[in-house]
Amino acid sequence: MHWTIAAPFINQQNLVNEHWLTRNVPGDRHQFHIVPRSIPLGNWHNQKSSVTGFKSWLIYWQHGMEAMKASEGGVITLFPQLPAVIGMQQRMTGKKRVPVVAWLFNVGTCSSGIRQAIAQYTLKHIDRFVVHTRREIDIYHHWLGIPKERFEFVPFHQSEIPITHQENTTHPFIAALGSAHRDFSTFFQAVSKLNLPTVVASSERALEGLTIPPNVKTPFGIERQDCLDLAQQARINVVPLRPLPQVTAAGQITIVEAMLMGRAVIATRCHGAEDYIQHGETGLLVEPQSVDDLVQAIEMLWNDSALRNRLGQAAKRYAEEHFSCNAAGAALGRILDKVADTAGMY
CATH class of the missing domain: 3.40.50.2000 (Glycogen Phosphorylase B;)
Structure with missing residues (x-):
């Protein structure tokens, strides 16, 4: 099955060297195409607010539209904003629904009121949510009113980190x-x-x-x-x-x-x-x-x-x-197989 990938941390500047997990999914059943973000994602630590602003939402909206347009099968998103905008776009257009796998789905805090209602509306038909703690399955199940079966726990992965320093034994800290x-x-x-x-x-x-x-x-x-x-x-x-x-x-x-x-x-x-x-x-x-x-x-x-x-x-x-890329790639492959089987697509 063909999948487009929309990841906020992949843009035109790093697209050549950033492959995410596309090379770690075993077998050849799935093919991948990364759709870069138009503007590089800012450093989270330098943000003045933890809430996504209006301008940032516009960039996510554009990124989601481009991923949907390029899709020949399904879409894989990273971060919670992208499945939300894609879910909204699919509900607004009324076109045939494209399978969506929302990887790294961590909303930080679950808001109530209008924000919760919008989240429930936009995320209602997302096929799979990949979370990185087991407790999030229960949290999002109750917050979104979505069956637990559509959530998958996969540990957060990280590529190998070169060891360039040893423990400082002279001045320990x-x-x-x-x-x-x-x-x-x-x-x-x-x-x-x-x-x-x-x-x-x-x-x-x-x-x-x-x-x-x-x-x-x-x-x-x-x-x-x-x-x-x-x-x-x-x-x-x-x-x-x-x-x-x-x-x-x-x-x-x-x-x-x-x-x-x-x-x-x-x-x-x-x-x-x-x-x-x-x-x-x-x-x-x-x-x-x-x-x-x-x-x-x-x-x-x-x-x-x-x-x-x-x-x-x-x-x-x-x-x-x-927590390796290979372990995450194997988990991603299993999840994509399930979604492809459910959607009747290969």
């Missing part, structure tokens, strides 16, 4: 990377109590209103490679998360990257972190908003190099098996 729904308040209390050198690579918005302890450095505006370098050099990687009931998922990208790099990871047990880390085997999970729990986990890993190494190596092996 803790690293906390990322911005979305981070619990830096609890984290700062823990590292302040331990008085351990710490680097937080996040956005100014995520740290707004918080008092930064003197043992914490906060380099703003650094690039992704700089963040990866910090994660590799850190003695411990921590992903502290706030257990907000309206949040669907958070922290998976940071967790997966750290695990692929063989780093010892501590994450808060919420927002689906337990789908990625097996406590005591591939990392450590701590209870939400528990300073004592976080202090104990950090102190244990900080002082036990054998444990850090064991967890880090186990995390790397697990990530390479479950």
Whole structure:
């Protein structure tokens, strides 16, 4: 079956080198054509608002129309905005429905009222939603009124990350990377109590209103490679998360990257972190908003190099098996087979 792919992070500038998962789907049953976005996607960390603005929606609308126009079979979208605009376009035109697979469907927070009603209307006929935490299946099932059978859990995938740095044993430090729904308040209390050198690579918005302890450095505006370098050099990687009931998922990208790099990871047990880390085997999970729990986990890993190494190596092996592009490509192939069979298309 022929599929067009609309991914906001693929544009004319990087189209030649960005293949997404098209080369990782086994067999030759499915063919792919990537439709690039007209304007490069901005850096999420530099956005002033977490809500998609009107101009951005217009770009998504155009991108969706171009993907539909180029389709000879079905459409694969990434990010939740694209299946929404394609769903709206299909309902407005009344033409024969094109099968749509919505990969990386994470809305961040589930709004109520008019936004919920619009989401239910536009997404009603999307064939498959691919989510990256198991809890999202229940959340979106109730929020959208869509059967659970149309949701598929596939772990977030990441391509191989070159290891360019080793742990900094001369000046050891803790690293906390990322911005979305981070619990830096609890984290700062823990590292302040331990008085351990710490680097937080996040956005100014995520740290707004918080008092930064003197043992914490906060380099703003650094690039992704700089963040990866910090994660590799850190003695411990921590992903502290706030257990907000309206949040669907958070922290998976940071967790997966750290695990692929063989780093010892501590994450808060919420927002689906337990789908990625097996406590005591591939990392450590701590209870939400528990300073004592976080202090104990950090102190244990900080002082036990054998444990850090064991967890880090186990995390790397697990990530390479479950979070790789090949693993995601195999899952995508299975999902496309199901949709093609249901649609009667080959």
